[in-house]
Amino acid sequence: xxxxxxxxxxxxxxxxxxxxxxxxxxxxxxxxxxxxxxxxxxxxxxxxxxxxxxxxxxxxxxxxxxxxxxxxxxxxxxxxxxxxxxxxxxxxxxxxxxxxxxxxxxxxxxxxxxxxxxxxxxxxxxxxxxxxxxxxxxxxxxxxxxxxxxxxxxxxxxxxxxxxxxxxxxxxxxxxxxxxxxxxxxxxxxxxxxxxxxxxxxxxxxxxxxxxxxxxxxxx
Numbered sequence: 001x002x003x004x005x006x007x008x009x010x011x012x013x014x015x016x017x018x019x020x021x022x023x024x025x026x027x028x029x030x031x032x033x034x035x036x037x038x039x040x041x042x043x044x045x046x047x048x049x050x051x052x053x054x055x056x057x058x059x060x061x062x063x064x065x066x067x068x069x070x071x072x073x074x075x076x077x078x079x080x081x082x083x084x085x086x087x088x089x090x091x092x093x094x095x096x097x098x099x100x101x102x103x104x105x106x107x108x109x110x111x112x113x114x115x116x117x118x119x120x121x122x123x124x125x126x127x128x129x130x131x132x133x134x135x136x137x138x139x140x141x142x143x144x145x146x147x148x149x150x151x152x153x154x155x156x157x158x159x160x161x162x163x164x165x166x167x168x169x170x171x172x173x174x175x176x177x178x179x180x181x182x183x184x185x186x187x188x189x190x191x192x193x194x195x196x197x198x199x200x201x202x203x204x205x206x207x208x209x210x211x212x213x214x215x216x217x218x219x220x
Contacts, residue, residue, distance in 0.1 A: 025109020058085035071098030168211035
């Protein structure tokens with residue numbers, strides 16, 4: 001019997017509450033289940049305990065936003081969306097936003113649990129042998145010890161260029177508005193420190209910045 005899968009079940013307000021059969025079925029399938037209803041509690045529940053997997057029951061309309069939000073806050077979790085009546089375009093958008101799969105709200109709980117475990121296996125098998133990487137459309141920096149750092153657009157652009165630079169060194173003169181860049185780095189370091197992430201980003205005096213890690217990469 002596999003270890004209990006830590007699952008967060010997110011229920012959008014426009015969708016009826018999860019039926020008892022789904023809740024009981026997931027538990028019988030070996031899932032340790034927490035229910036996030038309303039979805040506004042998602043970030044707080046993720047901060048409390050990072051789930052291994054997320055099930056998102058949602059209508060098609062806010063789907064892209066909610067999936068992208070969940071992926072930023074839980075970048076390494078398996079993520080499956082349950083929805084009905086969605087067009088192919090909506091399902092594609094959900095996958096592009098970071099969902100590992102989409103299924104009907106009537107999908108059997110045992111099948112859903114297998115989908116979640118399969119997504120986790122796939123993630124582990126395809127993980128790139130890198131120490132630091134950008135993921136979730138470059139809006140999350142992931143580290144070698146399950147660190148994760150949500151990024152603003154400016155922070156994402158800076159780190160993407162940093163990790164793509166030879167030796168992961170970026171001259172300050174390569175960017176216009178050096179003061180703006182300094183502010184971005186300062187805020188990035190403060191955010192990392194507040195989340196307990198030891199960010200190996202250093203200043204080279206009178207030159208620029210260096211990302212001092214054994215290996216680094218970009219995952220798109």
